[in-house]
Amino acid sequence: MFWPPATPRPLPAVKVWDVVLLIVLFLAVGLVLGALQAPLAEAFGKELSQNGLVPILLLQSGSLILLVFLLIVVRRRVSWSDLGFRPADRAWYRIALAGGLLCVPLVALSRLLLEPLIGDDFQNPQLEVLGTGGFDWANLITLLVLVGLLVPFTEELLFRGLLYPLLRRRLSVVVAALLSAVCFALLHWIPPLVPAFTLMGVILAMAREYSGSLWPPLIIHSLFNCVNLITLYTALAMGQAG
Structure with a gap:
């Protein structure tokens, strides 16, 4: 096989309603925080908080964890290891690094193929929000920690740590x-x-399935976000320099 086999492990014993409740609460927290973006920006300072983006990401991710x-670790007595936070075969970390880099052109190509349907003037609103403040080293480092590490952690926990194993059973x-x-x-709106x-998402789920761990999909996801963020801020820096 191209990839090393995972050690067979039982899937976490989470219930359907546990996952449904978590997804609903995750969305509800996001909507509430989105409505409070202006007050949050004022409270933390517009520049420091990236116009409220930083506290929103921190609070939404922290609330999900x-x-x-x-609901899962304490109430259902499911360990973090059971959820997928356990070591994978070393080869999987190399595969994950390559996969994260490969996902950047793959996702870009899939968007390009859809351009006749969505229009060539479409701009990703996530990138527009992330680049609102223009190029700034403090903003870039802060977003690399949040968007490159914390957000992928929470999304992998929810989708590949809980939802995918539930469906896979x-x-x-x-x-x-x-x-x-x-x-x-769909939850990216x-x-x-x-x-x-x-x-x-399919690539991330396959990495979860065949590695038996959440670390490889987390590395893929994190690297994908970081590369796109660095690309965005490089473009902003060149634009300001020009």
Whole structure:
């Protein structure tokens, strides 16, 4: 096989309603924080908080990790290792690094193929928000920590740590990967990019399935976000210099 086999392990014993509740609460917290963006920006300072973006990411991600701890780890007695935070075969870390870099052109290509349908003037609103303040080293480093590490951690915990294993207990690898990927894509709230994010979600789910760990998909996801963020800020720096 191209990839090293994972050691067979039981899937975490989470319930359907646990995952549904977590997704609903995650969305609800995001909506509430989105409505409070202006007050948060004023409270933390518009420049320091990236116009409220930094506290929103911190609070939403922190709330999900806390909810998983209370509802899954404590209430269901499921360990973090059971959720997937356990070592993988060393070869998987090399595969994950290559996969993270490969996902950048793959996702870009899938968006390019859809350009006739979505229009060539479409701009990713996430990138627009992340680049609002222009180039600044402090902003870049802060976002690399949040968008490059914390956000992928929480999303992998929710989608590949909880949702995918739940589906996998009942469905085949392909169907479970596709369904979890579609949910992952839809929850980004950018309809034109649903196919691109679905492709990304399938890759992440496959890495979770065949590595037996959340670390490889987390590395892929984190590297993908970091590369895109650095590319954005490089473009902003060149624009300011020009």
